[in-house]
Amino acid sequence: MSGVGVGTTLLRQLGDLKRLRDARGPGSLADRAFVRGWRRLVQGADFERIALEETARALVATRLAGVDGSVLRRAGLERAEALEVLERAFDAALEVGGPELGDTEDLRAVLPQLVDDADDAEDDRDRVPPFVLALVDQPRAGATHPSTPRIIVEPPESHGDHCFVTAAYSALIAPRHGVARGDAFVVAMAHHLPNGDLPDAGYAGEVLLGEHYLRILDALEQRSLEQLPAELAGRLRILLPQRETAETPVGRVFNAADVLDRVLQVHHHARAAAFTASQALEDLDIVHPGTVQTYQLGVLADAGLGIR
Incomplete structure (x- = not known):
């Protein structure tokens, strides 16, 4: 069994960060969190700290969208008042998390930091490697098959959207598998490095590229890794191979989060069409x-x- 331990209602609401936007920067809230997370990674921030703060921020955003600590302070709220609002939103989000979500006090504990953090999306974009912005611009293929016409859904999610939401899912699921939230989060953030250069043709592309597919992925992943500081690239070269297996705890966390996001994305388009x-x-x-x-x-x- 997967042992996900998180209700799909909460996962679906986190997925909606792919579709929420505001005037403070380009792209969805998920895209911006993806860029911000990579900016912090290349600056050498601790994996666990990034995972906790970005996942807590995402949980708050399921209720408040782009209303974060910096907006509340700009609007004149005292620090304690702004923190109370974030805590209220965080607790409301977790009410639909399911009884097996587990201890989230480590996530709640970072909310004071979110009151003080500024969200300067444009500044983040100036401080990340080129592959990060390429992933934000690179659309996902969606459901494809080599023997049938492509199903076109609008608007397509970006790779930044998918990677960040999968990272947030991974961070929530990780403790249930004995995995550090930070390691789980970063594997998901980095799992589409080749698509910085490789347009997404989906399952159809994988099949038709045939014997060349894995060689292409490896070459383009290395191109992206070479854009990173050596220490970070080295840690990713150790962690990333685990995404190819369900035989390790990290691999199980990643593959659960990845498939949940892919299928919940399809459910989103189905619901939107029936609204x-x-x-x-x-x-x-x-x-x-x-x-x-x-x-x-x-x-x-x-x-x-x-x-x-």
């Missing part, structure tokens, strides 16, 4: 409760757009 206006009105209260709700519902009813 109805009635769901927004009836289930999601898009006309929010409040002093003008009755008036607004009347306007919609008069226009023929109300709840049916």
